[in-house]
Amino acid sequence: VSLHNPEIKLESLKEDIKDFLKTSGWEKKLQNAVYSELNVFPSPCHPAAPPEHMKEPLAYMRKAQGSWEKRILKSLNSMCTELSIPLAQKRPASEQKELLNKWNEMGTDEPDLSLFRPVYAPKDFLEVLMNLRNPNYENGEQPSFRNHLGLIQVPLKVKDIVELKEDFSELGLNIGQLGIDDSAQVPPEFFENEHIHVGQKVLAEQDSAAAQQYVRQGCPTALRADLWALILNISNQPEDILYYEQLKSNVIQHDLLVDSLIYKDVKLTASNDDYYFVFEDYLYQVLLCFSRDTSVLEHFTYSSATPPKSYIQGKLGMEEYAVFYPPNVNYNSFMLSVAPLCFLYHEPSKLYQIFREMYVRFFFRLHSISSHPSGIVSLCLLFETLLQTHLPQLFYHLREIGAQPLRISFKWMVRAFSGYLATDQLLLLWDRILGYNSLEILAVLAAAVFAFRAVNLMEVTSLAAAEAVLADLSTLKVMPLLQIFLFATVT
Amino acid sequence: FRIMAGKVKWVTDIEKSVLINNFEKRGWIQVAENEDWNFYWMSVQTIRNVFSVETGYRLSDDQIVNHFPNHYELTRKDLMVKNIKRYRKELEKEGSPLAEKDENGKYIYLDFVPVTFMLPADYNLFVEEFRKNPSSTWIMKPCGKAQGKGIFLINKLSQIKKWSRDSKTSSFVCQSSKEAYVISLYINNPLLIGGKKFDLRLYVLVSTYRPLRCYMYKLGFCRFCTVKYTPSTSELDNMFVHLTNVAIQKHGDDYNHIHGGKWTVSNLRLYLESTRGKEVTNKLFDEIHWIIVQSLKAVAPVMNNDKHCFECYGYDIIIDDKLKPWLIEVNASPSLTSSTANDRILKYNLINDTLNIAVPNGEIPDCKWNKSPPKEVLGNYEVLYDEEMAQSDGPDRDLRSRSGQSTGVKGNRARDSGKPVLTTWK
Numbered sequence: 036v037s038l039h040n041p042e043i044k045l046e047s048l049k050e051d052i053k054d055f056l057k058t059s060g061w062e063k064k065l066q067n068a069v070y071s072e073l074n075v076f077p078s079p080c081h082p083a084a085p086p087e088h089m090k091e092p093l094a095y096m097r098k099a100q101g102s103w104e105k106r107i108l109k110s111l112n113s114m115c116t117e118l119s120i121p122l123a124q125k126r127p128a129s130e131q132k133e134l135l136n137k138w139n140e141m142g143t144d145e146p147d148l149s150l151f152r153p154v155y156a157p158k159d160f161l162e163v164l165m166n167l168r169n170p171n172y173e174n175g176e177q178p179s180f181r182n183h184l185g186l187i188q189v190p191l192k193v194k195d196i197v198e199l200k201e202d203f204s205e206l207g208l209n210i211g212q213l214g215i216d217d218s219a220q221v222p223p224e225f226f227e228n229e230h231i232h233v234g235q236k237v238l239a240e241q242d243s244a245a246a247q248q249y250v251r252q253g254c255p256t257a258l259r260a261d262l263w264a265l266i267l268n269i270s271n272q273p274e275d276i277l278y279y280e281q282l283k284s285n286v287i288q289h290d291l292l293v294d295s296l297i298y299k300d301v302k303l304t305a306s307n308d309d310y311y312f313v314f315e316d317y318l319y320q321v322l323l324c325f326s327r328d329t330s331v332l333e334h335f336t337y338s339s340a341t342p343p344k345s346y347i348q349g350k351l352g353m354e355e356y357a358v359f360y361p362p363n364v365n366y367n368s369f370m371l372s373v374a375p376l377c378f379l380y381h382e383p384s385k386l387y388q389i390f391r392e393m394y395v396r397f398f399f400r401l402h403s404i405s406s407h408p409s410g411i412v413s414l415c416l417l418f419e420t421l422l423q424t425h426l427p428q429l430f431y432h433l434r435e436i437g438a439q440p441l442r443i444s445f446k447w448m449v450r451a452f453s454g455y456l457a458t459d460q461l462l463l464l465w466d467r468i469l470g471y472n473s474l475e476i477l478a479v480l481a482a483a484v485f486a487f488r489a490v491n492l493m494e495v496t497s498l499a500a501a502e503a504v505l506a507d508l509s510t511l512k513v514m515p516l517l518q519i520f521l522f523a524t525v526t
Numbered sequence: 527f528r529i530m531a532g533k534v535k536w537v538t539d540i541e542k543s544v545l546i547n548n549f550e551k552r553g554w555i556q557v558a559e560n561e562d563w564n565f566y567w568m569s570v571q572t573i574r575n576v577f578s579v580e581t582g583y584r585l586s587d588d589q590i591v592n593h594f595p596n597h598y599e600l601t602r603k604d605l606m607v608k609n610i611k612r613y614r615k616e617l618e619k620e621g622s623p624l625a626e627k628d629e630n631g632k633y634i635y636l637d638f639v640p641v642t643f644m645l646p647a648d649y650n651l652f653v654e655e656f657r658k659n660p661s662s663t664w665i666m667k668p669c670g671k672a673q674g675k676g677i678f679l680i681n682k683l684s685q686i687k688k689w690s691r692d693s694k695t696s697s698f699v700c701q702s703s704k705e706a707y708v709i710s711l712y713i714n715n716p717l718l719i720g721g722k723k724f725d726l727r728l729y730v731l732v733s734t735y736r737p738l739r740c741y742m743y744k745l746g747f748c749r750f751c752t753v754k755y756t757p758s759t760s761e762l763d764n765m766f767v768h769l770t771n772v773a774i775q776k777h778g779d780d781y782n783h784i785h786g787g788k789w790t791v792s793n794l795r796l797y798l799e800s801t802r803g804k805e806v807t808n809k810l811f812d813e814i815h816w817i818i819v820q821s822l823k824a825v826a827p828v829m830n831n832d833k834h835c836f837e838c839y840g841y842d843i844i845i846d847d848k849l850k851p852w853l854i855e856v857n858a859s860p861s862l863t864s865s866t867a868n869d870r871i872l873k874y875n876l877i878n879d880t881l882n883i884a885v886p887n888g889e890i891p892d893c894k895w896n897k898s899p900p901k902e903v904l905g906n907y908e909v910l911y912d913e914e915m916a917q918s919d920g921p922d923r924d925l926r927s928r929s930g931q932s933t934g935v936k937g938n939r940a941r942d943s944g945k946p947v948l949t950t951w952k
Contacts, residue, residue: 256799308785378800459792
């Protein structure tokens with residue numbers, strides 16, 4: 036099919052082009068691209084609203100995010116001064132060569148990382164969130180059952196179970212799910228075979244919107260990599276591979292302070308993880324490139340965050356020597372959101388792009404302060420509200436013994452449960468994140484876990500004991516937990 | 527089927543907590559070797575003595591041991607290969623479709639052991655094979671050792687001169703079986719994950735060889751090398767690159783004591799299904815089960831099927847980058863040492879499930895029982911092959927493979943290779 040056709044008439048040109056787009060598959064690609072953008076674009080707001088309002092409509096949230104970023108940058112700078120290491124510097128040629136040679140096995144490196152400390156721990160971030168206050172809101176009342184007993188004290192709107200049931204209707208009891216209806220006891224003819232068949236069709240059609248709808252019921256393992264790529268609109272074109280190679284050469288050429296922080300975090304976390312240790316080397320590659328990827332800056336038009344910027348030593352003020360630091364410089368959480376992807380993609384540039392897209396669509400919201408329904412503040416509030424509403428006795432008991440539930444569940448949500456669930460369960464959970472284009476399911480799962488272990492939790496008498504009851508989530512099956520909590524719990 | 531009063535009396539000469547804890551939790555009583563015992567978990571040295579002609583040990587009906595008397599037919603590298611070769615030739619002679627060969631003369635269904643020769647006995651045959659492919663790498667393994675001891679790689683004939691039978695300078699006193707070596711074609715294209723080589727350790731319990739009844743433990747694991755794999759000849763001496771034995775890897779700089787370089791088989795399955803697809807993954811696991819069963823069938827005719835015996839083997843399998851599994855060796859005494867916390871739990875459960883099958887109800891055994899435990903006691907074991915079931919053309923117990931959760935054992939097949947029907951796992 037081609038438009039290089041002398042028979043094409045001017046009168047029918049419009050129709051001919053439309054047909055051409057259809058038959059060549061370009062129409063689908065354009066649709067997918069538009070659909071993809073729609074997922075990321077904020078909803079339209081008032082034409083007179085200034086750009087900061089588009090990013091984040093609440094002034095006090097913007098301010099809080101700004102202070103948080105300043106604090107991080109200050110911490111970074113003081114680490115640099117203490118250790119006499121610049122934030123960024125060019126590598127000498129010999130070092131560049133060495134790094135290039137061991138690009139595929141950076142895990143065997145043993146740099147001295149003892150002096151580096153993580154810039155912040157999840158609980159530091161939680162403290163900041165706990166102290167958020169809306170200055171326009173009269174909050175003189177003592178926390179009580181009539182308002183809110185939890186740690187988050189800002190009046191954001193979060194959904195209740197009725198709304199969640201509607202939103203997550205495809206998780207209902209009458210609807211087949213992977214993670215439940217594909218277990219060994221269920222004959223595959225009931226659901227699994229047909230579901231796989233539909234999935235193959237969706238992939239054949241290359242339809243992003245259909246894929247997003249489809250994965251709400253879970254992805255068959257063999258189809259997951261392609262389905263996620265379709266939803267995220269990643270196709271690994273030659274220009275994408277080239278872009279990745281450019282990032283890689285930036286890494287080789289310049290040494291950033293954050294590199295050491297990345298090493299340290301990966302070494303501390305992934306290298307010791309039962310599932311992810313195998314992929315340690317991929318994690319370095321992806322994260323080192325990511326920290327130099329200025330195209331990620333584009334997404335900040337959708338976020339209230341403004342990333343700290345620095346300049347290569349000696350080139351202050353020269354834009355081409357600028358490097359930026361993503362808002363979450365605690366790579367601990369970062370790294371755990373890359374690791375599960377290594378189970379799906381083993382080609383580095385594709386792995387990189389999938390991760391980057393997951394980051395700018397979802398995961399960045401876990402690390403910045405905003406009023407967005409999928410932002411970490413809302414998730415925390417949603418979790419606490421669900422628990423307080425549906426398990427009030429448990430909530431009260433835990434609070435009384437000094438074990439505010441959020442103190443335990445925060446680390447799960449901020450890492451999207453990575454490193455806590457078994458990998459196959461985590462992937463089933465992330466299927467739904469993609470399917471519903473929202474992180475709210477993380478809060479629902481956190482509440483469901485507490486509900487599941489409620490009996491044991493009612494018996495504990497300290498925070499440490501509560502932590503112990505909830506220390507090991509690796510045997511949990513997420514879909515039954517979610518289904519029971521949303522659809523089978525008497526409220 | 528009687529119920530005898532009294533607790534099981536146990537002895538062991540392997541001081542491992544995963545064993546002892548299991549005995550104690552059943553309320554069994556520890557006794558000494560020279561006393562009346564019902565259950566003896568022995569090391570391989572001890573089993574030699576128990577069944578040796580000189581000692582004239584006679585086991586009574588209420589005594590069970592954890593090894594078959596001549597397990598070495600399967601667990602010595604040279605004998606295993608010998609038995610498999612013999613088995614293949616027999617099948618070929620009787621015209622069995624299993625022994626079918628392809629246009630290059632390779633067995634289609636039974637080519638699962640890398641080309642292997644005994645040294646010094648087959649030295650000349652080896653040289654002939656080596657010369658066909660002079661750039662190949664071969665792995666030398668002492669027949670009688672374990673844990674990676676004494677293994678080295680060669681890629682030049684000169685490196686094994688001293689095993690040459692004609693060598694005038696050969697000072698080998700290796701007439702004793704301890705010094706015998708096998709040399710196998712080295713699989714230099716192993717499947718890599720995260721750039722690293724790994725092998726599979728699978729546990730297989732055999733309760734009887736004739737009829738063959740064996741169980742596969744669902745929770746096997748992969749053992750990763752800590753160092754990036756490279757086939758480069760300059761690294762042939764670096765055992766951290768090539769040998770996955772934990773006993774070796776443990777001493778590497780990067781050995782990690784939390785996960786011990788181990789992955790569960792279900793992780794492997796998840797990874798392969800996600801990156802390669804379900805069909806090829808199922809095929810791989812089916813083939814793995816196939817080669818285990820074939821290896822057992824190969825030694826079944828020569829095994830002393832003593833009714834007092836059961837055995838839990840550690841199978842070592844390597845997968846190459848074409849997703850073909852290769853049987854490397856079978857261990858009679860798989861390590862019960864735990865290198866990590868997870869390991870300890872796994873081995874504890876392994877022994878627990880093994881004892882539940884071998885010593886039903888934890889009671890004093892009666893060797894006359896039919897060795898057919900009910901399904902409920904299998905724990906993490908799955909029936910791998912039950913010859914009796916297969917021959918009675920019983921209902922197909924189809925345990926379908928499920929992604930991420932099980933090893934996909936195909937259960938009993940209603941056809942036996944003895945019949946002139948092509949046995950496939952699908």
